Amino acid sequence: MGSQKKILVITGSPHKGNTFRECETLRCLLNKEIPVEFEYLWLKDVNLLPCRGCLLCFSRGEESCPNHDDAPLIEQKMREADGVIFATPVYGMNVTGQMKIFIDRFCYIFHRPRFFEKRTLLLATTGALGHVEVLKYLDTVARVWGFEIAGTVGLVTPIPLPSHRAEKNQTAIAKGAKQFAAALKCPVRKNPDLRDIILFHGQRAVFSQIEELSPADYQYWKDMGWFEKGVKYFIDIPVNPVYHGIGLFVEWITKHKVRKEFLISPEE
Incomplete structure (x- = not known):
């Protein structure tokens, strides 16, 4: 089946709820396609300070950022992973506050992209609406940062969960797992669109x-x-x-x- 792939899951969820459970489902499905090792990076637990908007990262480089936090460590983790999963529930028709702080903190990568050898899968969960918009936003972020978008998974997870919705979710996550596994197996990046x-x-x-x-x-x-x-x-x-x-x-x-x-x- 090939060598084990290291997957970094960056999750904006503040607790182990639907998003975590769906990521675990994804892990199980991926392991049927290709051996993977998951590492969860819970943004709620890291020291990541909000962007100050000083623009020093643009003019002088990210080393000049006045925020001394875990950002360099997080970037290194992304560099070391074979694939990255950006996972978030939908809050207020957008990503969570934790995920937005993460994206803002790494705004210099929008100007200086660097993850061209990395594949990513985007996952969003919602009780009703907003997952389409959130996935489009995450697609833009990851694409500008240099990632190859291997797949997107949008899951509607109301409580209680109707059987027809559960089936749709299962189909969506199975498709995403196959797409992500295929990208991880491929030695070269797909051609740019x-x-x-x-x-x-x-x-x-x-x-x-x-x-x-x-x-x-x-x-x-x-x-x-x-x-x-x-x-x-x-x-x-x-x-x-x-x-x-x-x-x-x-x-x-x-x-x-x-x-x-x-x-x-x-x-x-």
Whole structure:
């Protein structure tokens, strides 16, 4: 069946309820496809301070953040895992407060993505509504951070749970397990889709123009070689030529907009 895969489950739930139980179901299903070792990271138990909005991580780098907490340790855990599961119940039509603090605290990764070799599965539970919106939000976060989105699982878990809903949940989580297992087994990342290509070119347009405004971001992109001519994506992987053409057009439009909005004074 292959070597055991290390899975980090980052959960925004404040207690061991439906989200935890569904993650355990997922673990059992995954083990039927591929050997996995789960590590749960309970955001409620870690020292993760709210973002202060000082922007120092953008201008000077994340090392300059005034919050001295567990963020470096959490990032290291994500780097060491073969796959990451982002799991949260729906609170107020969004992720939980714990999950939002986590996402905000790592906002510098939106500017300096890094998890291109990692697969992720997104899981949301709700009593009635909101799981679709939450999964879309988590998809955006994980995609911009560099993760390959291997699957999404949205589960409606009212109490009591009707039999028809239980069957739908079982089908959804079984499908997610198979998708995640398949991605973990695959030695190479799947090719980027149009959204990924537009994201790359849009960001390249921005960060190539803001060396003075955001030097840490600019230097990161330069060091990664992403400003070099001919680079089509964050990593060396086949890119659909039509997507590439659309991406270049988006980059051209975005670059001119950035110059107009931020770098050219009214007098000019």
